[in-house]
Amino acid sequence: MLGYSFLAPSLVLFGLFLFYPLIQSVYLSFHITDPRGRVAAYVGLDNFTALLSSDMLWNSLKVTALFTLFTVPTGIILGVISAALTHIRWPGMKLYQFLFSMPLAMSVSTSAVIWTILFHPTLGILNYLLSLGGIAPVQWLTSPSTALVSISLMTVWMNFGFNYIIVLSGLQGIPGDLVESAKIDGAGPIRAFMQIVLPLLSPTLFFLTVISIISAFQAFGQIHLLTKGGPAGATEVFVYSIYKEAFVNYQYGTGSALALVLFVIVLLLTIIQFAVVEKKVHYQ
Template sequence: MIQGPTQPTESISPPLPAIARGRGLKGVQIRQIKSFTRAMLFLAPSLAIFITFVFIPLVRTFWLSSYLTNPLGKPTVFTGLGQYQRMFSTPELGNSLLRSVLFVLETVPATLLLALILAVLANQRLKGISIFRVVFSITIAVSSATASLIFMYLYHPSIGSLNYFIELLGGTAVPWLTSDKTALTAISMTTVWLQLGLNTVILLAAMQGIPEELYESAMIDGANGWNRFWGITLPFLSSTFFFLVVVDMLAAFQTFTPIQIMTLGGPADSTNLLVYSIYRQFYFNGNYGLAAAQSIVLFIIMLLLTIFQFVFVERKVFYE
């Protein structure tokens, strides 16, 4: 991480002598206004975009969620919390929230476990290790659309190679995308593969930040590799793990592309996750108000996750 020596960010003006105070204060105020204006000029381009495309739309999503709309998205009748009631009482929509949670549970632990294994391997000091580090992180460069297409082939019931390997190893063919029992797992496996690169890279960077002396003194105390892993590596990685749990949960809740390409929410709504359901509600059904209410629920889930993470892990960002 790029980090210099800590520098004072606020300049504290020295206390003025009593005589100069009258004139000095005014000068300070003018200077404050001047520097504020200067700063605003530098922030203006970013702020203009954020206000137009982030903050106002966020407020409008809240506002939309309390209306019925016409098919063009124009609010017509105020319904208060009606859309939320509708959302939680419609089985299809409650189902998509439930499936999303299930999806997160199927995706996040698997991603972290596999990434941990890859990171431990990539952290070995061996010749040519840098090649493996690039290989293990390569999925960062792969888009969700291309990954979905590749996995769609792998899952193909008659020509895909995944079932071929499973049968070769003595298993029975799995109806990946065609059964409501396995489709969510199939989407989840695609997502795990896609997220693996980022997770491995971040875990590896954290491992490389562990001070060497810790391992040396542990070796002197006679700890073996296994002990060192449990006693030093894992505890040291805990905050990174926590960070990744949140990042992966957010990514899993936002999963859209593999569903749109591979299953269109089916079979039997088993992969109709939250973001896909939002898309379907407003883009095809014209239910803007309902989709907005779903977006707000998603937003609140993500906000709670992020706040949780901020409070427990990221505090340093502010006070460094």
């Protein structure tokens, strides 16, 4: 009873903000609602069957998959490279570690303001740098061909601090004796990193991959603040489709069905990663 009494506050919070919304979403997914959001009628699986035949679902799935492909590998690779470079005990490395960790302290709204200025078609620094090379200005957020890439670029920067700290922590947990032994045996820095450090870093990279994919499928703030799913649905990721269906169109039944579809997709992806990718992880 003493243990449960300590757990009680957390269980109450989980019940209010996790379990109850989950149960309510399941309930609403089998109903349609009126324009005021009140339950109107029970429709069974009609919301799910309607989603499977709608272009909105497949477009949001395609956009989310591309967004994940653009952000997850790039973010992890940049995190590994930057952490490996600043893990070296040279003077001034603490300053670089601090600077590389700074994006983690930025809120989504603050980051959106910064990148809105950077992406500005006439006053932005990005188009100014392109103009120095004689390249025509790019409509970063208003062109369907570049909007998702622009959002992905901002997201990689936003997640860079988290990726960097996690990889750096993993590197600091690797015994230096192993790397030194490899160098004594004639291995160069690159070979020692690829054959000794990366395998020992694989649990960290596996964790980071799982978390990054889940985070990519839950992306919302930067899309809502910068493009609102546009132009022409080019950045309408899955979570933004849920938001638009539930809180713009007031179709809580369809929105709840979309949320459950997202839950199943993320769950399946996570199970596949644990079943397939984890076999290549070296825990010792």
